[in-house]
Amino acid sequence: MKARVLIADDASFMRQMIREIIEPEGYEVVGEATDGMEAVEQYEQLHPDLVTMDIVMPKRSGIDAVKGILEKTPDAQVVMCSALGQETLVMEALQAGAKDFIVKPFKPDNVLSTLAKVLEKKSED
Amino acid sequence: MGLDMAKYRRLFLEEAAEHLSEISTALLALEKDRGASEGIDVIFRMAHSIKSMAASLEYGSIADLAHALEDRMEGVRARGCIDDGAELASLFRGLEGLEAMVAVVRETGEAPPPQVELVESMRAESESLKKKALS
Numbered sequence: 358m359k360a361r362v363l364i365a366d367d368a369s370f371m372r373q374m375i376r377e378i379i380e381p382e383g384y385e386v387v388g389e390a391t392d393g394m395e396a397v398e399q400y401e402q403l404h405p406d407l408v409t410m411d412i413v414m415p416k417r418s419g420i421d422a423v424k425g426i427l428e429k430t431p432d433a434q435v436v437m438c439s440a441l442g443q444e445t446l447v448m449e450a451l452q453a454g455a456k457d458f459i460v461k462p463f464k465p466d467n468v469l470s471t472l473a474k475v476l477e478k479k480s481e482d
Numbered sequence: 483m484g485l486d487m488a489k490y491r492r493l494f495l496e497e498a499a500e501h502l503s504e505i506s507t508a509l510l511a512l513e514k515d516r517g518a519s520e521g522i523d524v525i526f527r528m529a530h531s532i533k534s535m536a537a538s539l540e541y542g543s544i545a546d547l548a549h550a551l552e553d554r555m556e557g558v559r560a561r562g563c564i565d566d567g568a569e570l571a572s573l574f575r576g577l578e579g580l581e582a583m584v585a586v587v588r589e590t591g592e593a594p595p596p597q598v599e600l601v602e603s604m605r606a607e608s609e610s611l612k613k614k615a616l617s
Contacts, residue, residue, distance in 0.1 A: 368531045370493045374538065377485055413530045415523075440534050442549065462538040465485070 359385040360476055363403055365396035365422065366411040366438060371461070375409055375438075378465045379472065393417025397425040400433065407434045407476060410455070412446050420450045427454040432482075434475050438463075487539065491591065494535045498584045501528040505577050509570065516564035525573065526555035532580065543596040544583045550604035551576040557611035569607075576604055 362384050366372045372389050380386060388403050390396035394416040400408060408426065412419040419437060426433045437450045437458040447458050456475045459468050505528050508521035515521075533548035554573065564570050579600045586594035 367527070368497060368535060370490060370497050370535045370538070373493065374485065374490065413527055415527060440530065441537070442553070461534040462540075 359383055360406040360472075361385050361387045361403070362472075363388045363390065363396070363399055363405040363408045365390040365393070365399075365408060365414065365419065367391050367414045368411075371411065371438070371463075374463055375468065378463065378468050382469055384472070393419060393422035393425075396422040400426045401429065404430075406479075407436065407472060409436050409438055409459070409472075410450075411438045412440075412443055412450065420446065420453055423450055423453050423455050432479075434479050436471060436475055490535075490539060491587070494539055494541075495584065495588050497535060498532055498580075501532050502577065502581055502584065504528050505580075509573055509577060512564050512573075513570060516570075517562060519562065522555065522558050522563075526552060526559055529555060529576075541583075541587065541593045543594050544580065544587070546601050547576065547579050547583065547597055547604075550601045550608070551580070553608045554604050554611075557608055557615070560615060561611075572604065572607060575600060 362379060364372050364375050364386060366375070376386050387405050388399045390399045392415045396408065396410060396419075397417065410419045410423060414422070417425070423435050423437070426435060435455045437447060437455045438461060439447045439458050440461045450458070456478070457471050459471050505525050508518075508524040511518045511521040529548045529552040533545050533552055536544035536548060551573070554576065558564060558569070579597045583594040583597070586592070
C-alpha cells in the first residue's frame with residue numbers, strides 16, 4: 358500500500374523538491390501545507406501516514422505544529438526538515454515527539470531512507 | 483535520482499524575488515517602528531528560506547550571506563527590536579547584497595562570487611550581539 362504523505366513547508370521550492378523525490382518511489386502526496394496552522398488542520402482532515410514538517414514557518418512554527426498534531430494523534434509520524442545551524446530546534450522537535458529529521462539541502466537517498474525507516478518502525482510497533 | 487535543477491533554478495529566482503521584496507517592505511516598516519515584531523519575523527524567515535533554496539542549488543555564496551542575515555535576525559528576534567540606525571543600515575546592506583547576488587544568477591545562471599567582507603561583518607555583529615546578551 359502506498360504511504361500517504363503530507364508535506365508542510367512555506368517554500369514551494371522545498372515542497373516540490375520533496376514531492377519529486379518521494380513520488381517516483383511510490384509515496385502518495387495527499388496534501389501540502391504552507392504554514393504550521395495549515396499543517397495541523399490538514400493533518401486532522403487527511404490523516405496521512407507521515408508528515409514532513411519544516412521547522413521555520415509562518416503563523417505556527419513546525420515545532421508548535423508537531424505539538425498540535427501529537428496532542429490529538431499521539432502516534433502521528435512526523436519527520437522534521439531542518440537546515441544547517443538548527444540543531445537546538447531539531448532536538449526540541451524530537452523531544453516534542455517528532456520521529457526523525459532530514460537536513461536541507463535534501464539528499465534524495467537520505468530523504469527516502471529516513472521516511473522508510475520511520476514507516477518501518479511504525480509498522481513494527 | 484536526477485532532479486530537474488533548471489526547474490529549481492527558475493523557482494529559486496521567483497521565490498527569492500518575492501522574499502527579497504518582503505524583506506525590503508519589512509525593513510521599511512522597521513525604519514518607522516523598530517519593534518515591529520512581524521517585520522522582524524518576516525526577515526528571519528525569508529533569509530532562512532533563501533538560505534535553504536540557495537544551498538539546494540549549491541549557490542554557497544548566497545547561502546552564506548542569507549545565513550549571516552538569518553543569524554543577525556535571530557539576535558534581533560531575541561532582543562525584540564532593532565537597536566539603532568546602524569543596525570538597520572547593516573540589515574539593508576545584507577538585503578542589497580542578496581539582491582545583487584540573485585541578479586547574478588538571473589543574468590548568468592551561475593553562482594555569484596562570495597561577498598566575503600559583508601558576510602564577515604554581519605557574522606561579527608551577530609557574535610558581538612550574542613556576547614552582549616550573555617553579559
